[in-house]
Amino acid sequence: MQILSKLPQVEASIFSVMSGLARQHQAINLSQGFPNFDCDPVLKDLVNKYMQAGQNQYAPMAGVPALTAALSEKINRLYQVEYDAATEITTTAGATQALSTAITALVRAGDEVIIVEPAYDSYQPFIELCGAKAVAYELAPPDWKIDWDQFKRLITAKTKMILLNTPHNPSGVCLEADDFKQLAKLVEGTDIIILSDEVYEHMVFDGKRHQSILEHEGLRSRSLATYSFGKTLHATGWKLGYIVGDAKLMQEFRKVHQFNVFSVNTPMQYAVAEYLEVAERYESLSPFFEQKRNLFLDLIKDSRFKIIPSQGTYFQLLDYSQISSEDDVTFAKRMTIEKGIALIPVSVFYQTKQQHQVVRACFAKTDETLREAAVLLNKI
Numbered sequence: 001m002q003i004l005s006k007l008p009q010v011e012a013s014i015f016s017v018m019s020g021l022a023r024q025h026q027a028i029n030l031s032q033g034f035p036n037f038d039c040d041p042v043l044k045d046l047v048n049k050y051m052q053a054g055q056n057q058y059a060p061m062a063g064v065p066a067l068t069a070a071l072s073e074k075i076n077r078l079y080q081v082e083y084d085a086a087t088e089i090t091t092t093a094g095a096t097q098a099l100s101t102a103i104t105a106l107v108r109a110g111d112e113v114i115i116v117e118p119a120y121d122s123y124q125p126f127i128e129l130c131g132a133k134a135v136a137y138e139l140a141p142p143d144w145k146i147d148w149d150q151f152k153r154l155i156t157a158k159t160k161m162i163l164l165n166t167p168h169n170p171s172g173v174c175l176e177a178d179d180f181k182q183l184a185k186l187v188e189g190t191d192i193i194i195l196s197d198e199v200y201e202h203m204v205f206d207g208k209r210h211q212s213i214l215e216h217e218g219l220r221s222r223s224l225a226t227y228s229f230g231k232t233l234h235a236t237g238w239k240l241g242y243i244v245g246d247a248k249l250m251q252e253f254r255k256v257h258q259f260n261v262f263s264v265n266t267p268m269q270y271a272v273a274e275y276l277e278v279a280e281r282y283e284s285l286s287p288f289f290e291q292k293r294n295l296f297l298d299l300i301k302d303s304r305f306k307i308i309p310s311q312g313t314y315f316q317l318l319d320y321s322q323i324s325s326e327d328d329v330t331f332a333k334r335m336t337i338e339k340g341i342a343l344i345p346v347s348v349f350y351q352t353k354q355q356h357q358v359v360r361a362c363f364a365k366t367d368e369t370l371r372e373a374a375v376l377l378n379k380i
């Protein structure tokens with residue numbers, strides 16, 4: 001039997017490859033983005049409480065009402081906008097399912113979706129599975145920012161969607177109010193939908209605040225935004241997230257969601273709803289990760305890596321051009337095998353495999369791990 005692959009170019013994701021290599025060589029794993037410390041025991045107790053209380057059957061399709069109501073309040077508190085818990089918020093199996101479902105529901109064969117590269121690696125396959133094309137806007141050193149005049153050139157009659165990610169993985173760049181203003185001008189009068197991946201909304205540093213697409217009046221009615229409890233609650237293995245957006249778009253989203261997952265983990269949704277009652281629990285995240293970033297940068301300040309400032313996320317880009325002229329995949333693999341430290345090569349997040357001689361380190365690690373990693377990085 002011959003299987004005609006729908007994704008013939010796709011191989012194992014770089015996260016599986018690098019985490020696998022790290023395990024195999026007992027390397028310190030700063031590659032895949034996940035914390036190496038546990039989530040709050042209070043949160044685990046809450047899941048247990050709701051499991052014991054018998055909340056173990058299907059949740060309502062759009063989410064447990066206690067959670068969607070808590071999220072509506074949280075959005076209002078953070079961004080001073082009203083999103084209706086019943087019609088404009090849906091809980092998902094991580095942000096990944098939200099992205100996949102949104103693209104499936106809204107993008108058709110022949111459409112174009114503009115993505116910002118280096119891009120989180122699941123965007124392009126989701127777009128291509130719909131028979132659409134991922135059109136890349138390429139960020140580049142030194143500032144990794146979007147030039148909206150250049151961006152405009154990518155918009156055609158076929159552009160159905162623009163997929164943004166802020167704070168941006170892997171560059172750590174955050175969109176600012178002016179970026180959204182310029183974007184609003186570009187899409188005015190079109191039917192272009194914006195899908196905004198904001199999974200790192202609570203990791204923004206240096207006194208800045210996260211700018212959400214949801215708070216930009218000129219963009220709200222055409223936008224969906226996705227979030228991840230995996231990131232916000234240090235529980236990436238729970239694969240729990242949500243999506244927020246105008247009821248018209250959410251109605252289309254739910255047409256697919258009700259068939260591809262129907263609903264997501266019930267006791268965890270109850271637990272998260274109760275946990276979010278204390279706003280400090282998510283508001284303390286930015287200072288928590290800023291401290292980790294600062295510690296990590298301080299520890300490697302004398303290394304031969306050049307540091308590219310990270311404004312948000314739990315990632316740090318490191319330029320290794322003073323160390324090696326190897327391509328980044330070769331360099332990252334060699335560092336894992338020979339030096340015992342696993343990092344992510346950034347070129348894999350570009351369709352053109354751009355070589356900027358940059359690797360990504362995840363600093364969502366215990367201070368002890370960051371210290372151990374720094375010892376190895378300083379020797380390179």
Ligand code: PMP
Pocket residue numbers: 033093094095096097120165169197199227228229230231236239240241
């Ligand atoms: N978007 C970005 C930019 C990410 O880095 C990640 C990685 N976790 C996701 C989405 C997926 O989030 P989740 O684990 O909730 O599916």
Ligand code: GLN
Pocket residue numbers: 013015016031032033034169
């Ligand atoms: N988002 C995580 C990262 O960028 C990894 C998620 C995954 O393994 N798919 O490292």
